[in-house]
Amino acid sequence: MKSFWKKLWSQPNAKWLLGIPLGGFLFLAAGAAALATFNFSLRATNTNEFCEGCHIGMDTVVEEYHASKHYRNEYGIIATCADCHVPQDFVGKMKTKISSGIKDVYKKYWVKDINLNNFDQDHRLRLARHVWQAMDEQGSSTCQSCHNPAKWDLKVQPSRARHNHKPEVWEEKGVSCIDCHTGIAHKKPFR
Ligand code: HEC
Ligand code: HEC
Ligand code: HEC
Ligand code: HEC
Known part of the structure; x- marks a missing residue:
């Protein structure tokens, strides 16, 4: 056994092996495979199918999203x-995945306290508050991956939007998108 490990890390004699020990190759291959799996998991857990698999039948957020402009609109x-x-x-991505991942799986398969009958009454506001707080904390960064205020053509916006869309004013007031825009993909919770 000892000789096997020794051989793994000893420099090969043949010139065409570039003097790189076999162990080096295996080490790199294992690292690449791990990275690919990690990347694949990050992507697979970012698809609508993944989220919808749990949320359909438990609450009504998916159906509401499907009826919203963020799911179907003139631009596609x-x-x-x-x-x-x-x-x-x-x-931010890892924090969200790990913390809500663990909690959501636990809640879905052990606690099972949310269902279609009690969601609106007993759970929506609590969950919405959690989302508002999370978005507040990151300055609505997810909205801004699509809506870039620096590129807004304020002149063509309706006057109410134009007056409210000045990033310098937001900074002063400490607000971001989510402070003014709620209920954009789901039914607005009653407060
Ligand atoms: C394993 C099942 C499961 C999957 C998969 C899942 N969720 Fe959830 N989700 C839940 C449960 C259960 C809750 C309620 C948690 C609670 O009661 O605190 C929840 C709550 C939420 C909330 C509200 C409050 C919060 O925790 O921030 C959001 C937003 C959310 N999920 C979005 C998503 C998104 C986006 C995806 C896909 C990337 C997703 N969920 C995938 C089960 C799941
Ligand atoms: C993946 C890109 C994308 C992301 C992320 C996104 N939006 Fe949008 N949003 C759009 C597009 C495209 C439209 C235009 C739909 C239309 O008007 O037909 C739109 C429309 C809107 C509208 C006007 C229509 C309505 O539903 O009232 C508001 C307000 C809005 N977005 C706010 C937000 C906020 C707040 C966030 C973050 C929570 C956000 N958006 C995240 C792409 C995005
Ligand atoms: C201070 C409050 C405020 C903030 C902050 C704010 N908005 Fe608005 N937004 C408004 C108002 C008010 C309107 C006009 C709504 C109406 O006329 O019904 C509007 C309209 C819009 C529209 C529709 C524009 C159109 O042409 O009809 C979009 C899209 C939008 N906001 C996205 C965003 C996004 C994304 C952010 C963050 C980058 C943001 N808003 C930040 C108040 C705000
Ligand atoms: C355009 C942005 C946007 C998209 C797309 C979106 N959400 Fe949300 N979601 C929000 C916002 C903002 C809230 C906070 C409550 C509110 O203002 O409606 C929220 C709230 C929630 C809640 C808490 C309950 C509630 O009704 O407030 C859950 C659960 C949730 N989303 C899951 C999902 C799932 C699952 C999907 C995809 C099927 C999805 N969301 C798509 C922006 C979005």
């Missing part, structure tokens, strides 16, 4: 669940 540019709910920066 649509926002997926993850576009709005999962930050794009690596740290």
Whole structure:
């Protein structure tokens, strides 16, 4: 056994092996496979199918989203669940995936407290508040991956929008998109 490990990391004699030990090749291959799996998991858990698999039948957010302009509009540019709910920066993305991932699986398969009959009454506002807070904390960054205020042509916006769409004013007031725009993909919770 010892000789096997030794051989794995010893420089090969043949010139065409470039003097790289076999272990080096295997090490790299394992690393690449791990990275590919990790990448695949990140992507697979960002699709609408993944989110909808749990949410359909438990609550009504998917059906509401399907009726919204962010799912079907004149331009055919649509926002997926993850576009709005999962930050794009690596740290934010991992935080969201790990914390809500663990909680949601636990709630869905063990607690099972949310269903179509009690969702609107007992759960929607609590969950919406959680989303508002999360979006507030990241300055509505997910909205801005599509809507870039620096590129807004304010002149062509309706006057109410024009007056409210000044990033310098938001900064002063400490507001971002989500402070003014709620209920854009789902029914607005009653407060
Ligand atoms: C394993 C099942 C499951 C999957 C998959 C799932 N969810 Fe959920 N989700 C839940 C449950 C259960 C809750 C309620 C959690 C609670 O009661 O605190 C929830 C709550 C939420 C909330 C509201 C509050 C919060 O936690 O921020 C959002 C937003 C959400 N999910 C979005 C998504 C998105 C986006 C995806 C896909 C990327 C997704 N969910 C995939 C089960 C799931
Ligand atoms: C993937 C891209 C994308 C993301 C992410 C996105 N939007 Fe949109 N949004 C659009 C497009 C495209 C339209 C135009 C739909 C139309 O008017 O036909 C739109 C329309 C809107 C409208 C006007 C129509 C309506 O439903 O009232 C508002 C307000 C809006 N978005 C706010 C937001 C906010 C707030 C967020 C973040 C929570 C967000 N959007 C995230 C692409 C996006
Ligand atoms: C201070 C409040 C405020 C903030 C912050 C704000 N908006 Fe608005 N927005 C408005 C108002 C008011 C309207 C006009 C709504 C109407 O006329 O029904 C509007 C309209 C819009 C529209 C429709 C424009 C059109 O041409 O009809 C979009 C899209 C939109 N906002 C997206 C965003 C996004 C994305 C952000 C963050 C980058 C944002 N808004 C930040 C108040 C705000
Ligand atoms: C355009 C952005 C956008 C898209 C797309 C979107 N959401 Fe949301 N979602 C929000 C916002 C904003 C809230 C906070 C409550 C509100 O203002 O309606 C929210 C709230 C929620 C909640 C809490 C319950 C509630 O009704 O407030 C859940 C669960 C949820 N979303 C899941 C999903 C799932 C699953 C998808 C895809 C099928 C999705 N969302 C697509 C923006 C979005």
